[in-house]
Amino acid sequence: MIEVVSAERCIACDKCVLACPTNVFDTGADGVPVIARQDDCQTCFMCEAYCPVDALFVAPTTHPAAPGGLDETELAADGRLGSYRAHIGWGRGRTPGARLAVGPELPGAARMVAPSAQEPEPAGTTSTTAPAQAGTARKAPTP
Ligand code: SF4
Ligand code: SF4
Numbered sequence: 001m002i003e004v005v006s007a008e009r010c011i012a013c014d015k016c017v018l019a020c021p022t023n024v025f026d027t028g029a030d031g032v033p034v035i036a037r038q039d040d041c042q043t044c045f046m047c048e049a050y051c052p053v054d055a056l057f058v059a060p061t062t063h064p065a066a067p068g069g070l071d072e073t074e075l076a077a078d079g080r081l082g083s084y085r086a087h088i089g090w091g092r093g094r095t096p097g098a099r100l101a102v103g104p105e106l107p108g109a110a111r112m113v114a115p116s117a118q119e120p121e122p123a124g125t126t127s128t129t130a131p132a133q134a135g136t137a138r139k140a141p142t143p
Helices: 015-019 046-050 072-077 083-088
Strands: 002-005 025-027 033-035 056-058
Touching: 002 033, 015 025, 015 046, 046 056, 046 083
Parallel strands: none
Antiparallel strands: 002 056, 025 033
């Protein structure tokens, strides 16, 4: 559940306000989001993931922390502010989590062949594969 918005770190970009699927935040007069409807939080971590300056902390709980239970200075000191974003590898200089993910082998994956190694298509047929261009390797989008 969303617990902390660090006014010290926030740059008032509104990304968390827009990312939240349940409209938990209001934008404060100074541009810093206010947790206005904490009970509506679904603990989806999207706000923390999108915050570019690691100003948010979503606790991995479904109920609010006890009053005084979470201290912003302590969270910042031990690296928990924005730690979800860091763990999924979003942000400049980080490795996207999808590149590190380990999962079960996909059925048929062993039969997959790179386009350059495939048999040439018979003359007169139409290719459904986009031509590979030298030096145009795809890059993962940067969040
Ligand atoms: S964790 Fe999800 S539901 Fe909760 S405030 Fe953040 S974006 Fe909204
Ligand atoms: S995403 Fe981060 S920097 Fe942007 S408004 Fe929200 S808390 Fe502030």
